[in-house]
Amino acid sequence: MTMEDFRQEFLADHPDFDNHEQVVFRRLPEFGVDVIIAIHNTVLGPALGGARLWKYPTKAAALTDVLRLSSGMTCKNALAGLEFGGGKAVVIADPQRDKSPALLRAFARTVNDLEGRYISGEDVGLTPPDMDILAEVTPYVRGGTKGPAGDPSPFTALGVFEGMKEARRFKFDDERIAGLTVSIQGLGNVGWRVAEMLHEAGAKLVVSDIRGDRVKEAETAFGATAVDPEKSHRVEADIYAPCALGAIINDETVDEIAAPIVAGSANNQLAASYHGQLLAERDILFAPDYVLNAGGVICLARQDETGPEIESRVRSIARTLRKIFETAARENLPTSMVAGQMARSRLKHRAG
Numbered sequence: 001m002t003m004e005d006f007r008q009e010f011l012a013d014h015p016d017f018d019n020h021e022q023v024v025f026r027r028l029p030e031f032g033v034d035v036i037i038a039i040h041n042t043v044l045g046p047a048l049g050g051a052r053l054w055k056y057p058t059k060a061a062a063l064t065d066v067l068r069l070s071s072g073m074t075c076k077n078a079l080a081g082l083e084f085g086g087g088k089a090v091v092i093a094d095p096q097r098d099k100s101p102a103l104l105r106a107f108a109r110t111v112n113d114l115e116g117r118y119i120s121g122e123d124v125g126l127t128p129p130d131m132d133i134l135a136e137v138t139p140y141v142r143g144g145t146k147g148p149a150g151d152p153s154p155f156t157a158l159g160v161f162e163g164m165k166e167a168r169r170f171k172f173d174d175e176r177i178a179g180l181t182v183s184i185q186g187l188g189n190v191g192w193r194v195a196e197m198l199h200e201a202g203a204k205l206v207v208s209d210i211r212g213d214r215v216k217e218a219e220t221a222f223g224a225t226a227v228d229p230e231k232s233h234r235v236e237a238d239i240y241a242p243c244a245l246g247a248i249i250n251d252e253t254v255d256e257i258a259a260p261i262v263a264g265s266a267n268n269q270l271a272a273s274y275h276g277q278l279l280a281e282r283d284i285l286f287a288p289d290y291v292l293n294a295g296g297v298i299c300l301a302r303q304d305e306t307g308p309e310i311e312s313r314v315r316s317i318a319r320t321l322r323k324i325f326e327t328a329a330r331e332n333l334p335t336s337m338v339a340g341q342m343a344r345s346r347l348k349h350r351a352g
Ligand code: NAD
Pocket: 122, 123, 124, 125, 152, 153, 154, 156, 185, 186, 187, 188, 189, 190, 191, 208, 209, 210, 211, 214, 229, 230, 243, 244, 245, 246, 265, 266, 267, 293, 294, 296, 297
């Protein structure tokens, strides 16, 4: 048995293992940093997904995250109509303290060793300039400041904004944003831009972030009201938009969500799949995260196209959402389950 087979056997018992094709563990001893790259499925093409540089509380938490995020990427890329499979990387390090060009280059060498089976984009803790550093070492990188498309976050935000309008249209037959209250949790690359678009469209914003400076800026820029991050989901808003980290819809929060629509950019918002069912039972319309937030990966996958071409592809996220909402209503199923079924059906079709 090879070391790789041995690892796979151990992983098979992990609750979030979903027949991942390959999971690579690499220690970068000169930095005391561990890297995990999970390639979930390459039926549609090489695995494309962001790398997250984050200070996880435990290595087990990092493994759970990369397993869940990489299988989410398979569904995301399939439903966005891309010729890419699903994968994800985590670099277990503190973005403020540990991130350095040398660490990024060492991570890039690990990506390079996979010879193109995994292609990295940016995720939480990494920025477009960081991707430029990765690209000095490996061609298996998308994004960065120099490519034609550049930073994917504005495209992600655009998809989220269009998806919010679609959710309003479906549930209330009214896509107007003016006068609505939206509770945004997380004012980072995506959340901030979503806030900008909503503000321009006339929405009232309730915002939260663990970074006080971001919240203060939003109060000034958008006349937003600040709320404690722990209470963001309880705000009596028209839309709750989780734009920070995942598992925000869990046993504690699911009954407390006060908005009739949940639509945000954060990956893996449901802590477990049954939380999608619980939202549906409460008649809360959930826009599945990996459908809504596909704008960024569409931009990375289509980086040779022009901005307006990519934009029009991103706007088509609303059509996919509509199909999901309609099927879910017709078949009395949670939207999260319908999205999963649609993604698997594309994979099955391709696998023949
Ligand atoms: P980011 O790191 O720029 O922003 C995250 C923000 O959330 C930060 O301001 C951080 O301080 C804040 N935050 C962290 N924990 C919080 C908490 N408990 N409560 C409130 N705020 C908290 O990341 P981003 O690029 O804006 O991505 C946000 C989410 O969207 C992530 O889940 C990411 O995986 C997902 N996403 C991003 C993209 C993209 O194009 N950037 C694409 C798809 C999905």
